[in-house]
Amino acid sequence: MKKASKDSVSGSGRKFCAFLRGVNVKGTNMKMAEVCAVFEKAGMKDVSSVLASGNILFSSEKEEEELKRILEKSMSEHFSYEAFLFVKSQQEIETIFRETPFEANAEYHIYIFVGVEGIAKILMTEFEKSRKASGEEAQLMGRNFYWKISKGNTLDSEFGKILGRKKLKDSFTSRNLNTFEKVLKKL
Structure with a gap:
């Protein structure tokens, strides 16, 4: 059994942020509330957004690569465009921010x-x-x-x-x- 990481949420899984590419630029317009609904339908928990540029916070038990596949497919199907997104755990985001040179x-x-x-x-x-x-x-x-x-x-x-x-x-x-x-x- 895996130990809970420091970025886990009781009962909901680990915390992540999906950084979507090309949201609300060059004709790819979407409301973040609708994007959050797509994430929830795909099985993500505790879903919310930060700004309108496609930063979606959520919790899941799944690993990053599986989340990327699931969410890109769900977004592509719902919004009829080729979705690209990158999933980072809370711990990874903390490290990336801390290491800013x-x-x-x-x-x-x-x-x-x-x-x-x-x-x-x-x-x-x-x-x-x-x-x-x-x-x-x-x-x-x-x-x-x-x-x-x-x-x-x-x-x-x-x-x-x-x-x-x-x-x-x-x-x-x-x-x-x-x-x-x-x-x-x-x-």
Whole structure:
């Protein structure tokens, strides 16, 4: 029998956040209450959302990979689009947030990327090849990729344009540091 992890919830399972990619951008519009209902129908417990960008908190006894398959299938069927999401446990989210290498700064966005195994190294390679904006930085910490870019330059930077490539769309999603903090406070 497994020991309860420090991120377990009595009776409901472990706590997770599913980070959905491409929600409420480029015509993929959905209400978070409806997304939460899809998660509940798929068997998730204690479902709630954080912001309208597709951060869904829930509890489950299942493992991350199985949750990813179940939830992507449920979302794809319900909303008639190809859903991509990345599931992280409460413990993983705490670690990702704690390891953030950049200090919060009102003039910069700090993005944290979650995705498939190995994507952080691919993103770092692409970042290293790209022309940098003033003050733009990136770092790998463990298996995670972090990017700092001055406000107003996210989509105009060379690296920002690389992030929009279709071949990468099912490999990762990103959230800013503030979103991660809000997710952690609600978990």
